[in-house]
Amino acid sequence: MDRLNELKQGLEDTWHSLGEGWRQVLDRASGALTRFTPASRNRHDEDAAAPARGANGDFPSSNWALLAGDLYEDADKFVVRLEVPGLNKQDLDVEVRSDVLVVRGEKRYEQESTSGRYRIRQCAFGSFHRSIPLPLPVIADRTAASYRNGVLRIELPKAEHARGRRIEVRVD
Missing domain, CATH: 2.60.40.790 (Immunoglobulin-like)
Known part of the structure; x- marks a missing residue:
């Protein structure tokens, strides 16, 4: 059960870190x-x-x-x-x-060009x-x-x- 709680806490920390990173990106780039x-x-x-x-x-x-x-x-x-x-x-x-x-x-x-196609746009x-x-x-x-x-x-x-x-x- 301790291992499951550790895994759950690790996932929550990772999710929080990702969310905080995206908030910072949006704050800096929003303008x-x-x-x-x-x-x-x-x-x-x-x-x-x-x-x-x-x-x-x-x-x-x-x-x-x-x-x-x-x-x-x-x-x-x-x-x-x-x-x-x-x-x-x-x-x-x-x-x-x-x-x-x-x-x-x-x-x-x-x-x-008129031939070929885009792979990244x-x-x-x-x-x-x-x-x-x-x-x-x-x-x-x-x-x-x-x-x-x-x-x-x-x-x-x-x-x-x-x-x-x-x-x-x-x-x-």
Whole structure:
């Protein structure tokens, strides 16, 4: 009976450890996990979105992907870096709405070849949007964005009242 209790306790500990590991993964990746929705296909636009199934209909294409990002802050601005490989700058739309940065884009489906079939399909295609809450108000009119080597970099200057002000103490 002791052996059975030891086995039961071991399984419970393992289950708890797995659950805790998944909770940590979800906590760290939840903001980066982004849903890609297929664009509405137009008869004249054959590469608008990924097909619902692989090249030979063997398994579904991915609709979710991680768009990893960083939010950095210094005294004057926030800098957001978002990894969005495989896009052109005209495929991206950046907008600031009060205290939220919204990035939209579309990754178009490009088939490598007309022969053969996919064995692994992890790349997501379609349109996406990502909302990043900003800790303080920013000056939307002075926001600047650049895109290079698959990384979107957005600089958001802090609003004057959000920056704070250092007060010098005079000696009388």
